[in-house]
Amino acid sequence: MSIKQKAAIVGADETDEIGIVPNMTPIMMHAQAARNSLRDAGIEKSEVDAVFTCGVSGMASVQMCEYLGILPRYMDNTMTGGSSFVIHVEHAAAAIAEGLCSVALITHGETGHSSRARRGPRGGMFDSSLPSAQFEMPFGVGGPPSVYAMAAIRHMHEYGTTSEQLAEVAVATRKWAQLNPRAMMRDPLTIEDVLSSRWISYPFHIYDCCLVTDAGGAVVVVGADRARDFPKKPVWVLGSGESTTHQSLLGMADATRTPARYSGAAAFEMAGVSHDDIDVVEVYDSFTYTAMVTLEELGFCKKGEGGPFVANQRTAPGGDFPMNTNGGGLSYTHPGMYGMFILIEAVRQLRGECGARQVAGAKLALVNGTGGMLSATGTLILGAD
Amino acid sequence: MAEYAKPLPVPSPESKPFWDACKRHELLLPYCSSCAQFFFYPRQFCPRCFSWDIEWRPCSGRGTLYTFAIQFRPQAPGFRPPYITAVVQLDEGPRLMTNLIGIDPAPENIRCDMPVEVQWEDVTDEISLPLFRPA
Numbered sequence: 041m042s043i044k045q046k047a048a049i050v051g052a053d054e055t056d057e058i059g060i061v062p063n064m065t066p067i068m069m070h071a072q073a074a075r076n077s078l079r080d081a082g083i084e085k086s087e088v089d090a091v092f093t094c095g096v097s098g099m100a101s102v103q104m105c106e107y108l109g110i111l112p113r114y115m116d117n118t119m120t121g122g123s124s125f126v127i128h129v130e131h132a133a134a135a136i137a138e139g140l141c142s143v144a145l146i147t148h149g150e151t152g153h154s155s156r157a158r159r160g161p162r163g164g165m166f167d168s169s170l171p172s173a174q175f176e177m178p179f180g181v182g183g184p185p186s187v188y189a190m191a192a193i194r195h196m197h198e199y200g201t202t203s204e205q206l207a208e209v210a211v212a213t214r215k216w217a218q219l220n221p222r223a224m225m226r227d228p229l230t231i232e233d234v235l236s237s238r239w240i241s242y243p244f245h246i247y248d249c250c251l252v253t254d255a256g257g258a259v260v261v262v263g264a265d266r267a268r269d270f271p272k273k274p275v276w277v278l279g280s281g282e283s284t285t286h287q288s289l290l291g292m293a294d295a296t297r298t299p300a301r302y303s304g305a306a307a308f309e310m311a312g313v314s315h316d317d318i319d320v321v322e323v324y325d326s327f328t329y330t331a332m333v334t335l336e337e338l339g340f341c342k343k344g345e346g347g348p349f350v351a352n353q354r355t356a357p358g359g360d361f362p363m364n365t366n367g368g369g370l371s372y373t374h375p376g377m378y379g380m381f382i383l384i385e386a387v388r389q390l391r392g393e394c395g396a397r398q399v400a401g402a403k404l405a406l407v408n409g410t411g412g413m414l415s416a417t418g419t420l421i422l423g424a425d
Numbered sequence: 426m427a428e429y430a431k432p433l434p435v436p437s438p439e440s441k442p443f444w445d446a447c448k449r450h451e452l453l454l455p456y457c458s459s460c461a462q463f464f465f466y467p468r469q470f471c472p473r474c475f476s477w478d479i480e481w482r483p484c485s486g487r488g489t490l491y492t493f494a495i496q497f498r499p500q501a502p503g504f505r506p507p508y509i510t511a512v513v514q515l516d517e518g519p520r521l522m523t524n525l526i527g528i529d530p531a532p533e534n535i536r537c538d539m540p541v542e543v544q545w546e547d548v549t550d551e552i553s554l555p556l557f558r559p560a
Contacts, residue, residue, distance in 0.1 A: 168435040171466045176522045177432040178554060181510050182500035189494035190512060197492070197537035239507075242495035242532055289512060290466065290522055295492055 044310050047133035047144075048267035048274035049422070051081025051260030052387040055149070058255035058373045059224045062154045067096050067107055069149025069256030074108060077258035082271045083143060088260075090114035090141035092128035095150060095377060104147060114141035120284065121411025122324055124148075125257075125380040126418035130280035132261040142263060149256030150375035156252070172288055184326060185249060187289050187413040189241035192329040194295040196243065198344065201332070203243055205347035207234035209328040210247045210370055212356035217367025219357060219397035224251055225371040248328040250369035250378070257380035259387065275387045278313070278404075279421035281306025287415050296344075300337035300408055300417040307406070307419040308339075315340055318421070319402040320389045321361065322382035324410040325368040331355075334408055335363075338419070362399045365389060379409030379418070390424040429548050430503030440467045442481050447553045450545045452484040454519055465519035486543030487560060488515040493537070495530050513541055513557050527558035 053076035055061070055069050064072070070093065078085055091112050097103045101115035114135050118127055125148050132144035167173065172181075181187060195201050211231055217223035234247040267274035281303035286292045308314070321340070325331040332346040340361075341349040355363035366372045366385040373381060386405040388394050407420040436444040446453035454463045457471035458478050470477045493511040496504070509525040526544060528534050540560040547553045 169437040173432070174434040174437070174440055175466050177501050178434050178552075179510055179522050179524050179556075180431065180496060180499065180501045180504040180508055181522055185498075186494060186496055186500040186510055189496075190492045190510060193494055194492040194537060239495070239497040241497060241500075242507075288522075290520055295512070 042310050043130070043133045043137050043280065044278055045276050046137035046264055047261050048264065048276045049129070049259050049387050050262050050267060050270040050272060050274055051077040051083060052384045053077040053080045053258065054381070054384060055256040058222060059253050060153050061151065061254040064151065064254065066149045066151055066155075067103070069151065069254070070096055070104055070147040070258070071108060073149060073256035073258040074145055074147050077260050078145070080272065081260040083260055085110065087143045088112070088145045090132065090135060090144040092116040092118070092132055092144060092146040093148070094119035094124045095148070110145070112141070114144070120416035120418070122326065122377040122379045123282070123409030123411035123416050123418040124377055126383055126407055126409035126420055127282045129259070129261060129277060129383065129420055130282060130418065133277045133280065136261065136263045142266070144261040145258060146261065147256070147258045148377065148380035150377060151254040152252045152374070152376040153254045175290065176288060184413065185241040185244060188327045188329060189244050190289055191292070191295045191414055192243055192327070195329070195333060198296055199347065201347040203235060204231060205351055206243070206248055206328040206332065207231045208350045208353060209325065209331050209355065210234050212350070212353050212359065213325060213364050213368040213370045215356045216365050216397055217371035220367050220372060223367035223372045224253060225367070244327055244329070247370070250326050250374040251371070253373040253375050255373045255375040255381065257384050259383060273391050273424060275390045276423045277420060278423045279307035279309070279311025280419065281310070282416070282418045284416040287412060289413055292414070296333065298333060298337045298410065298414045298417060300334050300410065300419065301339070303417040303419040304338035304408065307421045311421040313404060313421060318404050318406045320365060320386070320399045320405045321363045322365070322386045322405060323363065323408045324378060324382060325364055325370050326374070326378070326410065328370070330410055330414070331364065331368070334410060338406070338408060357397065365394065365397050365399060377411070379411070382407050382409060383420070386422050390422060431548070432501050432503070433549065433552055439469050443467050444552065447545070447555060448551065450553060452486050452543060452555055453481045454484050454517070456480050456482040463517050463519040465521060484515050484517045486555070488513045488541055490525065490535070490537055490539045490541050491520055493525055493535055495532065509535065511557060521555065524556050525558070526556050
C-alpha cells in the first residue's frame with residue numbers, strides 16, 4: 041500500500057511575527073502557529089484528533105496536547121532535528137490512511153535567537169557517555185558549522201567544488217528573500233560580498249551559514265475524502281520518504297553523501313513523477329553546502345556536479361531551477377529546526393499565494409528536510425490539483 | 426598549571442579500554458573477528474555484522490587526513506580559534522575525530538589525504554588525547 045494522495049495539507053501558517061521575537065517562548069509559538077494554521081484551514085481546534093510535534097520538551101506531543109487542550113487519539117514525537125516536521129507529514133498521512141486519526145496538527149516553535157541570551161553558553165545538554173561527548177567535543181567539534189564544514193571540505197577535495205559555487209546559493213537565495221517582505225535579510229548580496237565576509241568555520245563564510253531566529257509554524261493534514269471541503273486548495277501528499285545514514289560525521293562512510301538519496305528516491309517512486317516534472321524545490325539550507333549537496337543526492341544532477349549545477353544564479357528568481365523561494369534558512373528565517381518553513385513555503389507556492397516570488401503555474405513541489413549533521417532526511421513531493 | 430578548560434571525555438564501560446590505552450600512549454581500537462575489520466567508536470558489538478565477538482588491537486597511529494575544517498569560533502568551551510578539527514583515516518581503516526596540530530591553521534597549508542601521525546597530549550592525570558600532526 042502507498043500513501044500517495046491519501047492525505048492533503050489544508051492549513052499552513054506561521055507565527056504572526058518571525059525573526060527576533062523576544063516576548064514569546066517556544067511553546068507560545070507552537071500555540072500561535074497552531075491557531076493561525078487552523079484558521080487558515082477553517083477547522084476548529086476541537087476537530088483535531090492527532091498531534092505531531094517535537095522540540096518543546098522530551099514528551100513533546102503530550103506537553104502540546106495539554107497546553108492546547110486537545111484530546112488526541114494519535115500522537116507522534118518523531119525528532120530528527122530539522123527534518124522532523126517534513127517527516128511528520130508522512131507519518132500523519134500514513135495514520136490518516138489507516139483510519140487512526142482524521143485531522144492531524146503538526147506544530148513547531150523555537151526561539152533560537154532569543155533563547156541564546158536566556159540560556160547562556162552552549163553546554164550541559166549532552167549525556168557525557170554519548171559517543172559525541174567522548175569522541176568529538178574533546179576536540180572542539182560541537183555545533184553544526186564545525187561538522188558541515190568538514191563534509192564540505194571533502195566534497196571540495198573530491199569534486200573540485202569551489203567557494204564561488206557555494207556563494208552562488210547564498211546570492212540566489214538572497215534574491216528570493218528580496219521578494220519576500222517577511223524575510224529577515226533583504227539587502228543586496230553579491231558573490232564578492234560572500235567571499236570577502238568573515239570566516240565562521242573554513243570553508244564557510246558567515247553568508248554560507250543560516251540565520252538564527254525566532255519562529256513557529258504549523259500545518260493541518262486531513263484525509264483525501266475531506267480534502268476539498270476547506271477554504272484553501274488542497275496540497276496533496278503524492279510521495280514521501282525518510283531515512284538516516286548516521287548521527288555523527290564519524291558514522292558517514294562517505295562524507296560527501298547524505299540520506300536524501302534514499303528519502304528522495306522513495307518519494308519519487310511513490311509519486312511516480314520525474315525530476316523534470318518538479319516546478320519548485322524547497323530544500324533545507326542550513327549552509328549553502330547543504331542545499332547544493334542535497335540537489336545531488338536527490339538526483340537533480342550527477343553526484344559531484346552540484347557546484348556547476350547551481351552556478352550562474354540558476355536557482356535565483358528568473359533562473360530555470362527555482363529553489364528556496366521564501367529566502368531560505370540563509371535569508372528568510374531559521375529558528376533551529378527549519379523544516380517546517382520549507383513545508384509551508386511549498387504549500388504557499390502550490391496555492392499560488394506567493395505574490396512577487398510566485399513561481400508561475402507551480403503544480404508540483406519537492407520538499408527535503410535535513411536534520412542533525414546531514415544525518416536524517418525527509419522528502420515530500422506535494423501537488424496541487 | 427592552569428585548570429584544563431576543554432571538554433574531557435568521560436569513559437564509559439565500553440570505551441574504557443580505548444581511554445586506558447590512550448593513557449599509555451597506545452592507540453587500541455575495537456576489532457571484529459568475524460568481519461576481520463576495525464571499527465570506531467567502541468561498542469560491545471560490531472556495527473556491521475552485529476557479532477559480539479570483539480577484541481582490542483593496537484593501531485600504528487599513522488594515517489591520512491580524510492577531512493578537516495578550520496574553526497574561527499570556539500565550538501566547545503576552552504578552545505581558542507583558529508584551530509583545526511580533523512577526521513583522520515588510520516592506516517588500519519577506521520576514522521577518528523581529532524585536532525590537527527603542528528601546522529599553521531591556514532587553508533593553503535592543509536590538504537585532504539596528507540599523511541599524519543599521532544601526537545599524544547596528556548591533558549589530565551587520567552586522560553591523554555590522540556592528536557595528529559603532519560607526518
